[in-house]
Amino acid sequence: MERIKKAAMPIISLGVGLVLVFQAAVTFRLLCPPARFGWPQLVCEPAGWPFVHYPMYSLPHYPGETLNQYSVYGLLPNGREVMIQPQDLGLTVFQFPAVVEALLTEDRALIKTYVTAYHARVNRQLSGLRLENKAMVLGKDGWQDGKTEIIKQVEVD
Amino acid sequence: MNVLKVWERYWFPPASLFNLAVTRLIVVGFQVFWLLVSGHHTALMLRATTPDFLYQPLPVLRLLTLGTGLRPSASLLSLIFMLTIVAGVAALIGFKTNYTLFGFAVGALFMQAFLYSFGEFHHPEAIMMIALVALAFSPCGAVLSVDDLMRRQKQNAAESQFQPALVTQEQSRLALWPLRLVQWLFVLIYLSATISKMTTGAGHLDWMNGYTLQYYMLQDGLRWGSPLGVWLSQSTGLAVILSCVSIIFELTFFLVVLFPQLVWFYIPFGVLFHTSIYLIQRAPFFTFLALYAVFIPWNRVAEHFQRSAPTRKPAIFFDGRCPLCIRSMTTLNYFDWGERLEYYALETHWSRLHMLHPEITLAAGLQEMHILLPDNTICTGYQAFREIWKRLPAFWPLVILTYLPLASAIGPQVYRWIADRRTRFPDECATGVCMIHSPLNK
Numbered sequence: 001m002e003r004i005k006k007a008a009m010p011i012i013s014l015g016v017g018l019v020l021v022f023q024a025a026v027t028f029r030l031l032c033p034p035a036r037f038g039w040p041q042l043v044c045e046p047a048g049w050p051f052v053h054y055p056m057y058s059l060p061h062y063p064g065e066t067l068n069q070y071s072v073y074g075l076l077p078n079g080r081e082v083m084i085q086p087q088d089l090g091l092t093v094f095q096f097p098a099v100v101e102a103l104l105t106e107d108r109a110l111i112k113t114y115v116t117a118y119h120a121r122v123n124r125q126l127s128g129l130r131l132e133n134k135a136m137v138l139g140k141d142g143w144q145d146g147k148t149e150i151i152k153q154v155e156v157d
Numbered sequence: 158m159n160v161l162k163v164w165e166r167y168w169f170p171p172a173s174l175f176n177l178a179v180t181r182l183i184v185v186g187f188q189v190f191w192l193l194v195s196g197h198h199t200a201l202m203l204r205a206t207t208p209d210f211l212y213q214p215l216p217v218l219r220l221l222t223l224g225t226g227l228r229p230s231a232s233l234l235s236l237i238f239m240l241t242i243v244a245g246v247a248a249l250i251g252f253k254t255n256y257t258l259f260g261f262a263v264g265a266l267f268m269q270a271f272l273y274s275f276g277e278f279h280h281p282e283a284i285m286m287i288a289l290v291a292l293a294f295s296p297c298g299a300v301l302s303v304d305d306l307m308r309r310q311k312q313n314a315a316e317s318q319f320q321p322a323l324v325t326q327e328q329s330r331l332a333l334w335p336l337r338l339v340q341w342l343f344v345l346i347y348l349s350a351t352i353s354k355m356t357t358g359a360g361h362l363d364w365m366n367g368y369t370l371q372y373y374m375l376q377d378g379l380r381w382g383s384p385l386g387v388w389l390s391q392s393t394g395l396a397v398i399l400s401c402v403s404i405i406f407e408l409t410f411f412l413v414v415l416f417p418q419l420v421w422f423y424i425p426f427g428v429l430f431h432t433s434i435y436l437i438q439r440a441p442f443f444t445f446l447a448l449y450a451v452f453i454p455w456n457r458v459a460e461h462f463q464r465s466a467p468t469r470k471p472a473i474f475f476d477g478r479c480p481l482c483i484r485s486m487t488t489l490n491y492f493d494w495g496e497r498l499e500y501y502a503l504e505t506h507w508s509r510l511h512m513l514h515p516e517i518t519l520a521a522g523l524q525e526m527h528i529l530l531p532d533n534t535i536c537t538g539y540q541a542f543r544e545i546w547k548r549l550p551a552f553w554p555l556v557i558l559t560y561l562p563l564a565s566a567i568g569p570q571v572y573r574w575i576a577d578r579r580t581r582f583p584d585e586c587a588t589g590v591c592m593i594h595s596p597l598n599k
Binding site for chain 1: 164165168169203206207208210211215216217266269270273275276277278279280282283284286287291294329330331334338341342345346347348349350352353354357358359363364366368369371372373375376379380390391392393440
């Protein structure tokens with residue numbers, strides 16, 4: 001038994017070493033340095049998952065910044081409208097900004113794909129999508145409520 | 158040469174198997190529970206119907222699908238989910254531990270990689286996946302497992318006598334490396350988070366300006382419905398304090414690995430840290446809380462309970478020539494981590510019981526198990542088991558069963574039925590030749 005353990009140690013050591021070196025390389029962004037450095041990006045996220053770096057919530061924010069709260073509405077042929085939730089399109093909350101982006105950039109092909117996905121999942125035909133935003137402004141005395149605005153309205157065939 | 162020796166001394170010193178096994182119980186138990194209650198299967202089914210153009214299999218998923226990256230169907234995902242849960246439960250109880258834990262780790266890795274193959278991934282599960290694979294290659298089932306309990310029962314049965322053992326003191330040179338590996342991964346992860354906060358944006362200390370945390374607290378508070386986050390996001394001063402505390406905690410976390418005595422500060426603080434983040438921002442880093450198990454010296458916790466055990470312990474008097482009794486004592490002793498009980502075979506310790514209770518005959522003692530409580534009162538049979546279970550936390554769920562209606566009526570009958578049908582070693586056993594034969598009442 002002791003001999004088996006002795007034999008296992010070098011193999012385990014190799015595994016431990018590789019795991020730590022890879023995680024350290026990811027931690028210090030050696031495999032995917034920020035683009036501004038101009039260094040080669042060998043393995044960028046999420047390609048190395050489960051070895052990832054942890055940049056969540058790292059972007060600093062300053063007074064005067066706006067927090068956008070987007071809502072997407074589907075326009076029905078009868079003139080009514082319905083609020084679209086991420087799960088209606090088979091998406092998660094984190095994927096939903098792609099829909100907002102498609103509307104902001106008026107990417108009609110992508111919008112059409114989402115409308116088709118909505119029809120397939122909810123069995124409702126949409127004639128268009130509307131993007132609304134209720135912005136809040138970060139001030140020195142806390143948050144200031146903004147007003148709701150219609151940002152985009154895109155009709156689909 | 159010296160470096161290799163230092164490496165070997167650091168990663169492979171004789172270390173507690175109990176610590177590793179408790180970590181397995183907590184980590185695997187958590188992951189099985191989390192897979193079942195966190196809507197994991199629902200998420201898999203949602204992903205199964207997500208449009209194809211969003212599917213970008215991660216390299217690890219390509220590897221697990223033998224380089225094909227083929228998108229699994231909903232029914233295959235359901236099957237993998239079920240098999241993973243089965244493997245997880247087996248690994249939790251320690252049945253064929255290394256094999257089942259490896260299956261569980263691969264299944265969990267496959268499902269998580271699939272969920273993250275649609276252009277979105279999150280961080281809490283990554284370290285859990287690495288930890289599960291590491292545990293699968295360790296002797297984490299060497300104690301506190303069905304495998305080990307069966308081995309001990311076989312050994313005691315083969316020797317025809319009960320040999321008490323204390324699992325908290327078992328050691329192996331392969332018991333520490335998985336724990337240390339996860340500890341250092343935690344250090345690197347927290348360091349990664351700090352470096353990101355200090356290097357993103359214009360100024361290195363801007364992250365601690367208060368506005369940053371205010372922004373994230375409101376963003377997540379509104380997105381996930383946390384009134385606490387929305388409320389706290391109004392105060393810049395409080396946000397500055399919380400930001401500084403976060404940075405200090407993450408930046409200095411490596412100290413707990415270098416100075417393990419700091420565990421009683423850093424780990425409770427880490428629990429508070431991640432719980433607060435969840436309550437304020439709904440960021441579910443529960444996996445981190447489960448994996449904090451790698452820092453806790455569980456054997457010392459058990460030793461603390463051993464020290465705090467009363468000097469006069471309940472003494473069990475059992476039939477030392479009955480295989481079923483030997484198996485029962487082996488099982489009870491296996492879970493007696495706090496050394497709360499004493500075990501005496503009647504054949505060799507009859508006088509001890511007889512001295513205090515001359516009214517009890519040896520025949521009566523052999524008829525059913527007796528337990529001598531610290532106040533010198535005696536419990537027998539079913540009642541004795543109830544008294545024993547009360548003292549061993551692992552058996553507390555059974556104690557609840559004994560208080561159910563009719564349990565007091567049915568329990569003694571079940572005990573009597575089993576006791577009457579147990580076998581005994583023949584007398585020749587004393588000479589080393591053991592055969593199991595006739596039930597007591599024949």
